[in-house]
Amino acid sequence: MGTATAFDTETLRRGIEGASEDALLSLYAEDAEIRIIDRNTQPSHPRILHGRSEIGEMLHDVYSRDMTHRLDRCVVQSDQAAYSESCQYADGTRVLAESMITLRDGKIAEQIMVQAWDE
Template identity: 75%
Template sequence: MGTATGSSFDSETLRRAVEGNTGNNLLSLYADDAELRIVDRNSQPSHPTVLHGRGEIARMLDDVYSRDMTHRMEGCVVQGDRAAYSESCEYADGVRVLSESMITLRNGKIAQQIMIQAWDEE
């Protein structure tokens, strides 16, 4: 289990937030001015989806956590003001999603995140 130097951010706190039933605990880990870049099949590297601030991130998390799916953090490494983690999700119908995130911390909060995700095609 890793802990960012001089902060309350640690992998167990992140695990509980990711694996929770709502996005509220996860949202509380983001700085007010956080930026989240998402790369996937629909938002490719040259044109990622970019969310600015907790308001936009909250809307995305509300959507994701309103779905009938489970979330599991597979692993996390925290070193200084950086962290990386893997998350696997599964919808009730068996469709799986895998995401990898690299985050930058500021004062114990997520300031920047790059998420790369892929999901089963039907």
């Protein structure tokens, strides 16, 4: 487990709700890992991204889409945090993502994201 250095939840909000992925990407450790679970990448075969480079590519793809993002809630306890994010495409399609993260020195070291969207 990581150390209990403060996690910047305001940067998380600005990163999620902003128009660019840069602020959000700055919260990840260089060697961070994200596991994404959804309809296409189920729990036994999640999509796994390794390092800020792969995470940055995914964030660039997401933030290049015509959609809004909102941080609904965030809870931080020691070196763990959880947050809920809701998104909406211009056509009205909604997405909900729940993330559990492990922090190391105030940066995201590991993240498990479960997401669902309207179909």
